[in-house]
Amino acid sequence: MHSIKVEDASGRNNNAGDGAEASSSPSENAGVHKVCLPPHRTTFQKLGHRLSEIFFPDDPLHRFKNQTGLRKFVLGLQFFFPIFEWGPKYNLTLLRSDIIAGITIASLSIPQGISYAKLANLPPILGLYSSFVPPLIYSILGSSRHLAVGPVSICSLVMGTMIGQAISYAKEPTVYLQVAFTATLFSGLLQAAMGFFRLGFIIDFLSKATLLGFMAGAAVIVSLQQLKGLLGIVHFTNKMQIIPVLISVFEHKNEWTWQTIVMGACFLIFLLTARQISARNPKLFWISAAAPLVSVIISTIISYLIRNETHTIQTIGHLPKGVNPPSVNKLHFGGPHLALGLKVGIITGVLALTEGIAIGRTFAAMENYQVDGNKEMIALGLMNIVGSCASCFVTTGSFSRSAVSYNAGGKTVVSNIVMAITVLITLLFLMPLFHYTPNLILAAIIITAVVGLIDYQGAFRLWKVDKLDCVACLSSFFGVLFISVPIGLAIAVGVSVFKILLNVTRPNTHVLGYIASTRSFQSLSRYDTAVRIPSFLIIAVEAPFYFANSTYLQERTLRWIREEEDRIKANQQPAIKCVVIDMTAVTAIDTSGIDTICELRRLLEKRSLKLVLANPVGNVMEKLFKSNSLEAFGLDGLYLTVSEAVDDISSSWKPEKPSEEP
């Protein structure tokens, strides 16, 4: 057994007999291994490597390696149009599954589309347009097999909130539509550009915790907004903070109509019950999938029957027949609302990506295939660019539709095509049927959809596991609720970034002890079996050495030494002679950090303490070398492992004592 103690360096000598070593260790001391620099690379090579890690972490061209020209062409075609990849393998069995799934999603997406269009303050028909063109585009370009695309609550909501605050659809419908389509175009351009320039990592900064709070906040606001439809209020605020919305609800009490309230409450209970049943028993998924269509049909019939008795129940009214009209003429790149369009485009674009890609990845992980994030972005982006020219507003992968499609047995994006065809038939022939559909049913559908976005259990789990994640979640929740969508998101991203910085600014440091049975050094406070090595103080630093923490780390190291010296004095143990800093977890260093280490070494030298570093990682080693700090440390100030440092230094002390003997 190899025991590391001051008195025993036999393990080290045994090592010297190891064949592999003789060649690798040119240093004077046979037992000590040189700490290598990483292989030399020029600045350009390093920059290239770094850029490729930033933009191509998944090495997207790896499949083209070692292929013939024709094969490369086919692979390229498949790369850009995934339809060529799955198309040739498509068969009737798959088609049957996809047709069933497609019709099921259509039955959900027609009422949902109409509702979400209303959520965005847009004419209801746009919801159907947006469920027709985008799915067709996505089925050609998309790399996810299970993503069902269409308008989603979060983007519709942001659109309705942000544009609605500046422009009233009732007063200026043309301007409103112009801004909405322009925003859709911008969001598509942003998505495609982010995909093209491989900037997908930007959406990583919206952490799951942030999105959890954001979605819950948005869901609360939207649900309250829907009270307009459920209570029958005519004059309603277009603000989106919780306080003005609540004031608006109670200010217009005289506009509440009991017929609307009763009918709305019944359908809301029906929809929520259906959702609950499906949630408890996933096999009954079709109940919640069919419930919206069923409610729309029943409520439309009721509304039609009582149309002459009362005029208090507001209905959708006339919807034009026919497919998407072109909307290129409505794209407007000037005027006072350009900035608004741009802002809405950026926020909805980023949110749409986050939702679409997260959902795509979830289903891909469940079915064990890969979704290329950046390619998905291009697909979603092109879908929105085309959409903005064909009277569609922002669309992306919808969680509810994708889940229903998956449960209904959808196997490929052909389900999207089937859905689009069903919507097309509706658009061409069935539009008059929606004339008497009451607004309250759309409000009920929206509430049912968004209430599911409130994941209080998730928030509780965050609290249990990571308090600061929970703070990020709550700050985006309250930010959205009381201030606004972009500010709420900005605050949450700020909190998340602050968390990273906090971890860097005040990193953990531990004093290590030796666990003989595992031959490893571990934290003394964590492992009872770890024992101190006399005359040594081994400190592990768990963070990069940066400007932001260099002062702290210097002070903390000095404090560890002071505390250790106090302890030693109290216990009358041998004094510290050497401080070892375990650099394994110091993943990077900057010039301030280097200065700190040199400073620390100087300070300790004045107190007759030796400072050595153990196991610096590649780039830290490189920077120490380049800054000439290694010269100060010399050959004996750097060790490959902590145990080697302890072995070597304690053996170098030995000769001092014997020299006194004669």
Place this chain on the structure above:
Amino acid sequence: MHSIKVEDASGRNNNAGDGAEASSSPSENAGVHKVCLPPHRTTFQKLGHRLSEIFFPDDPLHRFKNQTGLRKFVLGLQFFFPIFEWGPKYNLTLLRSDIIAGITIASLSIPQGISYAKLANLPPILGLYSSFVPPLIYSILGSSRHLAVGPVSICSLVMGTMIGQAISYAKEPTVYLQVAFTATLFSGLLQAAMGFFRLGFIIDFLSKATLLGFMAGAAVIVSLQQLKGLLGIVHFTNKMQIIPVLISVFEHKNEWTWQTIVMGACFLIFLLTARQISARNPKLFWISAAAPLVSVIISTIISYLIRNETHTIQTIGHLPKGVNPPSVNKLHFGGPHLALGLKVGIITGVLALTEGIAIGRTFAAMENYQVDGNKEMIALGLMNIVGSCASCFVTTGSFSRSAVSYNAGGKTVVSNIVMAITVLITLLFLMPLFHYTPNLILAAIIITAVVGLIDYQGAFRLWKVDKLDCVACLSSFFGVLFISVPIGLAIAVGVSVFKILLNVTRPNTHVLGYIASTRSFQSLSRYDTAVRIPSFLIIAVEAPFYFANSTYLQERTLRWIREEEDRIKANQQPAIKCVVIDMTAVTAIDTSGIDTICELRRLLEKRSLKLVLANPVGNVMEKLFKSNSLEAFGLDGLYLTVSEAVDDISSSWKPEKPSEEP
């Protein structure tokens, strides 16, 4: 020797014979050590620990531990008023050194004070006021023995720049003074508050690299601004960007006067030469220390002699005799300029702290004593609060004065008192002597002082060691030069923070191999002697697992596996059966990171690959445990060290083969 191979698990069995182990390993497998959770602490204890690390990293109360009541009182008095600590030990020898040093700094600080006051667009006399009261306050409260306080170039410059852009001193002198004193008060309040609330770490975010660029940019602007005095220009811009300043210099060519230019050039050359001599030979420090006073005297005499010949040389003019008048009545907390005062106060306050504390720490490190950053902040803050009521503008520890004092043999803050007395005598009796002092000499002194702040060698060193630090430096340089002081600083802080985030977003990952002679696992690309272990892929992740990198780390891990599989296929080696993630350098984890690890485990399980974690640090282990993710990993998915993981897993495969034999 302990060799870790699939075929050989003898080392592990040897381990089992180790005495220390039997008690520490209650797991079923005798050779495997349990990965411990850190000691349990409640949320409040953790919060308390975290807060104490943030605010009290140096444990300032440690000296009060185990002391009697009276001793505690004395220590407390010494803690708050360091004068009680060194006062009793003060003796005549020290006094002699301090008197020499004090008079030497005074001879520097009188012309410097006048110059810096002009730099801040303030009446010259304020420079002397600011060299009288603040040093007295600091000598009572300050904990640094070598810091000589007074106005400094950087703060005077920021003050002059920012206030000068909004208010013209020539037109509204009272308003200008009001804003200047109010800003001084705010800066003092900010400093004292930061010290009191122990927020000293905020100034750490101004890294050395940022300050390097900032100072160089400011020095260039200030030097160009001084062309006003050196060329004799009367009408000059009060803007502070390089382009308007240069335009202003050449626009007023008709105002240039040759007498001023010749005299200015001569003195500038004299001062720069003196500086150069002292820089080459530190023993001749007194040459550069005395040069400003000598130039002032000579130039004043010349100016006095030729006063009737020419009126082209502008002079300081009448200066009032007497000590600091009170300025409490000039503090103004309202009106249109409050925001400006606040902004100037914050920026100068932070810069003053950065400079003062950095200099204090430098000298403390040289003389091997400790300076308490937060206490220093309170001292500097109170100094500025009192100063703002006694006609002083922002003061802090000055590098040039402290260096001169140190070189002149100053031993304690008494040198500050001596300097203050000398300034007092000047204020009372010698003020009329400065009547004919020409402005050009002040310009020459300022240029000489600020040119020394341009450290191009430091910038080159940054480039050599750390490219991104150099980018931060350059961005603050150009930001200050072309935009403005606060924006330049903000950009530089942004770049520094971006650097931290980049490191977290795209961390390094390595494939590890085994170095038999050191019994350690190291990067294969760095150590030629490291060898792969068949059937294992060991990946070291060098960053915390955060939302910002969880997608990347998942993709990168899958890519490592893919690349390894390609390599194995090409070389016909045994397939990978187990992926080990070395978590030693994963210093933290959040909920997104936990999800990623679980997801990765699920993905690999589908591909019949085992994923295990080695050596998770304390808080990572705790979070994995709290999130119940450990249940998925089970007892055999976590190992204390990589070698134990390799040993244990490879030994568990062994029985499979023998079972086929019979």
